[in-house]
Amino acid sequence: MEDLIALLRRVGLQPTPQRVAVARYVLASTSHPTADQVLEHARRECPTLSRATVYNTLTRLEEKGLVRPQTIREGVVVFDSHVERHHHFIEEKTGAIHDVPWDAVVVSGEKKLRGWEVTEYQVVMRGRKRRRG
Amino acid sequence: MEDLIALLRRVGLQPTPQRVAVARYVLASTSHPTADQVLEHARRECPTLSRATVYNTLTRLEEKGLVRPQTIREGVVVFDSHVERHHHFIEEKTGAIHDVPWDAVVVSGEKKLRGWEVTEYQVVMRGRKRRRG
């Protein structure tokens, strides 16, 4: 991964230890963490980190296009460091969220909607693990 | 609309004034109200209605298949009285949620996902009103 300090500088954010700790966790994670999970993990690197700073930093990272908030789970926003377009699969039992490659599913007709101009879309699937592969 | 009292009886719910007031609003609404919005409107018909009863009643209506909760908006669950499968379009400016008929958009490939068995899916679109028509 690109050096985090350099990355933060490149997008115009002062690379403070707090921001580095938040970025290190959220940008490497593939598990769609909540803000609280980011706080918990980033505190291992930066123990005085406060909740407000986590929210502030996640908002900055979002503004810079490094993470995307997703409204998929009940009651919480989760953060996705996979910013290219893709779909989501949610395990019904556990609530775990998995990325589904853009090309794995094809959507058609969304351009022809009467009255609405679609700028972005995703397929949200729910289900369970297959018994075998 | 079918008489509400008869409808509640048919699905096995005692038709109390509180439940009728909740059902009257949420079943007629097409605006995907939150629980608080249901409370606010249903109180016009039943002023002593409490928050807990709204949540209880919405859960009963969900169990009976009369409404479906949707996790689309940040931080809140919204209730949809349109229970047949369909997609959703979200206006980016206002956050307003609109139903999109199932046939307006076609999804393919979701059955062939490796490792996952899809039991349900929807397309979530975001965008804005077209300038005309």
Place this chain on the structure above:
DNA sequence: ATGTGATCTAGACAAGATCTAGAACTAGAC
């Protein structure tokens, strides 16, 4: 009328998220 079970209410509680006021820090000017 009475008892049982279902239902309702107000308020306590918990979690996610935002806001605030002041402290600490950083970068740049001197």
Place this chain on the structure above:
DNA sequence: GTCTAGTTCTAGATCTTGTCTAGATCACAT
């Protein structure tokens, strides 16, 4: 190096959504 202005951080208050609880009320069969 020191000062200053602006940025960033922290703890804690606050707000909102949603759940839970204890007791009051209601419905209904007997």
